[in-house]
Amino acid sequence: MTLRCAVLDDFQGAATAAADWSPVTDRVEVVSFTEHIGTEDELAAALAGFEIVVTLRERVAFPASLLARLPALKLLVASGMRNSVIDHAAARRHGVTVCGTASSSTPPVELTWALILGLARSLVPENTALRTGGPWQSTVGADLEGRRLGLLGLGRIGSRVARIGQAFGMEVTAWSQNLTPARAEAAGASLAASKEDLLRASDVVSVHLALGERTRGLLGAPELALLKPTTYLVNTSRSAIVDQDALLAALHRGALAGAGLDVFDIEPLPVGHPLRSAPRLLATPHLGYVTWDNYRTYYGEAVEDIRAFLAGAPVRVLG
Structure with a gap:
């Protein structure tokens, strides 16, 4: 049979x-x-x-x-x-x-850095302009060396993202509910005093947490409001950790410099979904493990x- x-x-x-x-x-x-x-x-x-x-x-x-x-x-x-x-x-x-x-865990680590670099150097709009006869140099890139990388989660993926951040000369801080100073130090990071402190001080925030009852909606409108307008937020973990509507509103009002997303509440993302046309967004169709x-x-x-x-x-x- x-x-x-x-x-x-x-x-x-x-x-x-x-x-x-x-x-x-x-x-x-x-x-x-x-x-x-x-x-x-x-x-x-x-x-x-x-x-x-x-x-x-x-x-x-x-x-x-x-x-x-x-x-x-x-x-x-x-x-x-x-x-x-x-x-x-x-x-x-x-x-x-x-x-x-x-x-x-290698592919999502590499994609995380593709999103960070793509945001910091405006690679997509600059490439589009170059290929379509647009302006020559229309953006000014953000430096990574000497800036603070804040990691929400420092497990198998987050710890590898941390090491690459160090190679770029970034100061790396991390936070999760069970993270200890010793574990953070072992990954080359310092433990943030709180989630809020990490959000306020970071120039790049990257999410590397498992989705659960304690992490669902971890970053909502109040948390996103703590970010500096020059900060980039990257999520290659699980969409539900970041309130999608709150992030969309923050992008439209310029509350952060940009976001890099590989995960969404609905996948595939429907044609006409507001995230497809959101400003300051670099998005990929859940390529983390692909x-x-x-x-x-x-x-x-x-x-x-x-x-x-x-x-x-x-x-x-x-x-």
Whole structure:
């Protein structure tokens, strides 16, 4: 019997190019979905009859209500070893095994710095002007050396962002609810006295926190009002940590120099969404983990997960 495997959000058609699926194709038919499926009704219809689903990061939620509508589903593979949008308890109740894969922190670190540098040197407007016959030099760049980089979160990704900040000659400070002076010092940063102190004093603020009850809405209108009008805010972590409406209002009134976003409340971001035309915004379509090396890991280990499941010995089981 041939099983069917759906690969979701394969926007670039890269899933089969990034990994060798031949170890399972004798028993599994692989179907890539290159367009995002937005609603639960559409997902239930599209995935009906699929025994295996491979989902990318946390772009598609699998709540109990959806899992109940997918009686054929037996294996759900998620890239990364943590996924907050899968109802793991419901998956167990419905007999669905959930497995993960390894994931590198390098790509989001590099993208964070691409956004910081792009903002500081106005790379997009200057490139657009150069290519379209616009003015020669219309902006003045912001220096990074000697400025303060404030990191909200100093974990696996934040600590690497800190080291690059030091290489640029920046003073690095960090804050999170459980961060200690010793841990901050080990990453080459100083511990800010409070979140508010970090926001007031930083020239660049970058978010590297996990989303949870304590971090949801961590930066709202009162917190954004603490930023200097020359400060840049970057979020490559989770959209819900920063109040999107408050940030949009702050950008329109010039309350900060600019923002770099890779994450959004709605993904893909709808055509006509106000963030698409917001001033002082450098935005990318959730590219944080989208690199060939990471895709080779994601999809290569997805194949391993499927093969192990078919052999009756699942690996990297989540939840």
